[in-house]
Amino acid sequence: MFKAVYYHRTVRAAEIMFDRILRHTAVDLGIHQGMSVDEYLKLDDGYVWSKLQELVRSEKLNKNALGLFKMLNSRQLLKSCYEVVRHEIDPQSRIFNNEKVLYALVDSIAEKAKVDPETVFIDTPTLPTIPLNNIVKDGFGLLVYDEKTKSEYDASHISPLTNALSQYMVVLRVYTFANQRETVATAAKSIFTSELISEKVSY
Incomplete structure (x- = not known):
């Protein structure tokens, strides 16, 4: 949703x-x-x-x-022609937060597709994807009380589901104009799945 x-x-x-x-x-x-x-x-x-x-x-x-x-x-x-969706614990560590990296990727895609770099756009939304308090740095921030041991536990230590919910959804999309959508899509897929990009850009 x-x-x-x-x-x-x-x-x-x-x-x-x-x-x-x-x-x-x-x-x-x-x-x-x-x-x-x-x-x-x-x-x-x-x-x-x-x-x-x-x-x-x-x-x-x-x-x-x-x-x-x-x-x-x-x-x-603009039309979306390529998309990658991943989940992360700390989105601030993403290499895609670096504008120089994004510009380099745009240039690479444009060169491979033989189009003007001004017609290729990379979108990396940075909105938080979970309703957590920013003060909470570690864990899910939800405590479970055990009546038997009279202790509190972080919910993420009890169920992998709560740990998954505490991650951030990171979306990367490539957009371009309708008339060159297929060409740019092919170039973007080639760039993002190449061994070179995999080595330089990791989540």
């Missing part, structure tokens, strides 16, 4: 597209590291969307951002 709601391909595709558009238009929208609270609060949906439309009319959007904006505006979304 969690995956179906928060990791839905359509939701993530739209978010990826919008994120890329914002990266291209950060200066025009006034997005920067030292933003004040007032500047941040000004960036509501209405302001950002109207500002983007203004940039389109004034022809200030670059080619890539303009293409994505038109697609998003007409509800033509």
Whole structure:
């Protein structure tokens, strides 16, 4: 259920597209590291969307951002062409948290598929996938009381099921445009299942 709601391909595709558009238009929208609270609060949906439309009319959007904006505006979304789902105890240790690694993978996939790297997108959602308190560092955080021994035990030490529930679901997807979906899918599968990638990238 969690995956179906928060990791839905359509939701993530739209978010990826919008994120890329914002990266291209950060200066025009006034997005920067030292933003004040007032500047941040000004960036509501209405302001950002109207500002983007203004940039389109004034022809200030670059080619890539303009293409994505038109697609998003007409509800033509990127297509998922490759997916890997794994479960981890500590998602912070993932090598895919490193942007340089992601850019290198994008370049490798694009080169193998013979497409523009700007048309290949790798999505690695970082949302927590379990309702646990962040303060709990070890164990499942659920204690079971044994009346016979008058002791408390971590539930993860009693049943492997509770231990499995305490893991994080890590999703990696490759997106691209509909007209090159099969080509990029083949390239992505080749890259992610190759011995070289298996050695360099491990979960």
